[in-house]
Amino acid sequence: MQLVCPAGNYPMLKAAVENGADAVYIGFRDDTNARHFAGLNFNDGSAQKAVRYAHDHGSKVYLAINTYPQPAGWERWQRAVDVAAAIGIDALIIADIGVLAYAAENYPDLPRHLSVQGSATNTEALRFYKTQFDISRAVIPRVLSMTQVRRLAENGAVDLEVFGFGSLCVMVEGRCLLSSYATGESPNTCGACSPASAVRWVETANGTQCRLNDMLIDQFDADEKAGYPVVCKGRYQVAGHTYHAIEEPTSLNTLELLPQLQQAGIKAVKIEGRQRSTAYVGRVVGIWREAIDSCLRDPQSFVTRPQWMQGLAGISEGTQTTLGAYNRPWQ
Amino acid sequence: MRLSLGPILFFWPRQTAEDFYRQQVNSPLEVIYLGETVCAKRRNLKPADWIELARELAASGKQIVLSTLALIEAGSDLSAIRRLCQNGELLVEANDIGAVQLMADQKLPFVAGPSLNIYNAYTLNTLYRQGMQRWVMPVELNAEVLGDILSDAESLGIGDKIETEVFSFGHLPLAYSARCFTARFHNIPKDHCEFVCQDYPEGLPMDTQEGVEFFNINGIQTQSGRIQHLLPYWRQMRELGVDLMRISPLAQNTGEIIGRYRQVLEGATDDTSIDHCLSAPTCDGYWRRQPGMDSIAAG
Numbered sequence: 001m002q003l004v005c006p007a008g009n010y011p012m013l014k015a016a017v018e019n020g021a022d023a024v025y026i027g028f029r030d031d032t033n034a035r036h037f038a039g040l041n042f043n044d045g046s047a048q049k050a051v052r053y054a055h056d057h058g059s060k061v062y063l064a065i066n067t068y069p070q071p072a073g074w075e076r077w078q079r080a081v082d083v084a085a086a087i088g089i090d091a092l093i094i095a096d097i098g099v100l101a102y103a104a105e106n107y108p109d110l111p112r113h114l115s116v117q118g119s120a121t122n123t124e125a126l127r128f129y130k131t132q133f134d135i136s137r138a139v140i141p142r143v144l145s146m147t148q149v150r151r152l153a154e155n156g157a158v159d160l161e162v163f164g165f166g167s168l169c170v171m172v173e174g175r176c177l178l179s180s181y182a183t184g185e186s187p188n189t190c191g192a193c194s195p196a197s198a199v200r201w202v203e204t205a206n207g208t209q210c211r212l213n214d215m216l217i218d219q220f221d222a223d224e225k226a227g228y229p230v231v232c233k234g235r236y237q238v239a240g241h242t243y244h245a246i247e248e249p250t251s252l253n254t255l256e257l258l259p260q261l262q263q264a265g266i267k268a269v270k271i272e273g274r275q276r277s278t279a280y281v282g283r284v285v286g287i288w289r290e291a292i293d294s295c296l297r298d299p300q301s302f303v304t305r306p307q308w309m310q311g312l313a314g315i316s317e318g319t320q321t322t323l324g325a326y327n328r329p330w331q
Numbered sequence: 332m333r334l335s336l337g338p339i340l341f342f343w344p345r346q347t348a349e350d351f352y353r354q355q356v357n358s359p360l361e362v363i364y365l366g367e368t369v370c371a372k373r374r375n376l377k378p379a380d381w382i383e384l385a386r387e388l389a390a391s392g393k394q395i396v397l398s399t400l401a402l403i404e405a406g407s408d409l410s411a412i413r414r415l416c417q418n419g420e421l422l423v424e425a426n427d428i429g430a431v432q433l434m435a436d437q438k439l440p441f442v443a444g445p446s447l448n449i450y451n452a453y454t455l456n457t458l459y460r461q462g463m464q465r466w467v468m469p470v471e472l473n474a475e476v477l478g479d480i481l482s483d484a485e486s487l488g489i490g491d492k493i494e495t496e497v498f499s500f501g502h503l504p505l506a507y508s509a510r511c512f513t514a515r516f517h518n519i520p521k522d523h524c525e526f527v528c529q530d531y532p533e534g535l536p537m538d539t540q541e542g543v544e545f546f547n548i549n550g551i552q553t554q555s556g557r558i559q560h561l562l563p564y565w566r567q568m569r570e571l572g573v574d575l576m577r578i579s580p581l582a583q584n585t586g587e588i589i590g591r592y593r594q595v596l597e598g599a600t601d602d603t604s605i606d607h608c609l610s611a612p613t614c615d616g617y618w619r620r621q622p623g624m625d626s627i628a629a630g
Contacts, residue, residue, distance in 0.1 A: 095448070098451045099453075122404065122408070124428075124430070124432040170509075178505055216541050
């Protein structure tokens with residue numbers, strides 16, 4: 001089982017490789033990837049350097065081209081595929097059917113993974129992408145239960161990668177437009193959710209308000225920690241009740257499921273967080289490396305060590321972690 | 332410009348849904364979509380019931396299309412969709428790529444529903460080759476991008492081979508989840524949801540703490556709190572090459588809304604206002620390349 005880790009820049013990539021990443025995924029510095037944030041990501045030169053470093057140290061580099069191009073921007077997506085092929089990227093992580101078609105036709109030998117943004121949650125969808133574009137792997141959305149993941153893996157149409165740790169999208173990836181409804185920019189179109197340019201913090205007598213394009217997402221008392229106004233993580237009013245109507249700010253942590261994932265035949269576990277720090281990546285990757293190695297050595301007696309769980313809990317968003325949809329009652 | 336009626340997105344009792352569709356037989360619509368697109372647990376009408384109802388409605392001469400689930404998770408969901416896709420006569424709206432594959436297997440034509448991610452003509456072309464004969468534009472796209480896509484489709488030689496439909500009226504389907512937010516509001520697990528969504532025939536409004544309407548909860552689907560109303564833009568749509576405007580059913584006044592759309596499309600009136608029929612304000616931002624919730628011309 002492969003450990004696939006995030007890197008938003010070159011130092012993060014080095015930290016991931018040094019701490020035992022089997023593969024690192026990166027994006028270019030534009031809207032062709034779903035972490036299109038200021039100051040983040042790679043240009044052609046740093047991407048090439050990243051590939052060289054990773055290859056020298058026995059790791060692979062995947063390129064995320066996981067947003068949906070519109071006609072006016074098509075050349076950027078095409079170019080991302082071309083550059084990836086030229087600099088020796090090991091696999092492309094693609095969401096859009098048009099981009100998959102372009103990559104499969106022009107670079108048939110460059111492996112293609114279906115991005116989680118491609119929203120493939122069932123065997124027939126996987127069969128479509130396999131038949132049309134000969135994808136070798138699919139990253140599956142964080143909405144399936146462990147039983148559903150197992151069934152999908154049993155089918156064996158394509159290798160599967162699942163999310164192991166990091167921010168949790170409660171909506172099916174690639175099928176959420178809440179952000180563009182509020183701000184005009186969404187993960188699909190711009191590679192951004194609840195973009196920083198639309199965020200405004202307002203201090204009032206009653207505490208801190210956080211707003212997204214003027215809509216009040218949440219307000220915090222002086223003794224509460226004010227969180228970033230991600231549109232699905234706000235406190236809203238429903239029939240007179242004010243609560244986290246969609247999702248509380250928690251993170252996904254599936255470390256304890258490792259033996260089950262391995263037994264199900266899952267080929268890779270992905271860590272989320274290209275937008276986080278180098279220290280974060282180093283620490284999370286180190287813990288997961290140790291855990292996966294321990295699980296591979298002896299899955300029967302695998303137990304999560306308290307220091308792993310504490311280490312991960314300490315750096316999670318909202319500091320609470322959950323098994324998410326893998327654990328059926330969460331649904 | 333033809334008018335279509337989208338699938339009922341809410342969970343209505345069987346009798347209510349059947350009565351609603353039987354009324355539509357005499358309405359000024361050309362196309363009717365029906366089927367459960369939101370939650371696999373909603374089985375007031377099972378696939379066989381939908382097919383039977385669809386066949387009955389088809390006798391009216393309108394085009395009847397069976398719509399499939401947008402989020403297919405379990406094997407049992409797939410069996411239900413297979414049943415719809417293999418109905419043998421009626422057109423199918425695929426709302427997940429899995430349904431596209433099932434239609435392509437049979438070499439049968441299909442409609443690509445609004446939850447398929449079609450953002451460029453290359454994607455359209457791939458789906459056309461699998462049998463797509465009509466697509467419903469993803470709701471977050473705008474007039475300008477639609478024009479670009481259709482002009483690229485022309486260059487690819489498929490411009491006149493596919494029809495374009497725009498989700499023109501209704502609460503916009505914005506997101507799908509494994510979680511049920513209606514059950515969450517009632518503090519009950521989804522596996523024991525008791526079908527509480529049936530108590531909200533037009534969804535459950537979710538407002539900001541300042542009382543501004545923001546979203547609308549419909550089980551595992553999150554909709555726009557405002558109601559998109561694009562009738563004021565129908566001439567622009569016609570110029571761009573849109574073939575159908577879709578009206579998404581509400582529990583109240585849908586007949587009156589269809590009537591107003593038809594009157595305007597026929598030139599009987601220029602008055603596009605429908606605010607008096609609605610329980611929430613309208614929006615039209617997406618069409619104008621603005622945040623979806625924005626509104627200027629509507630009403």
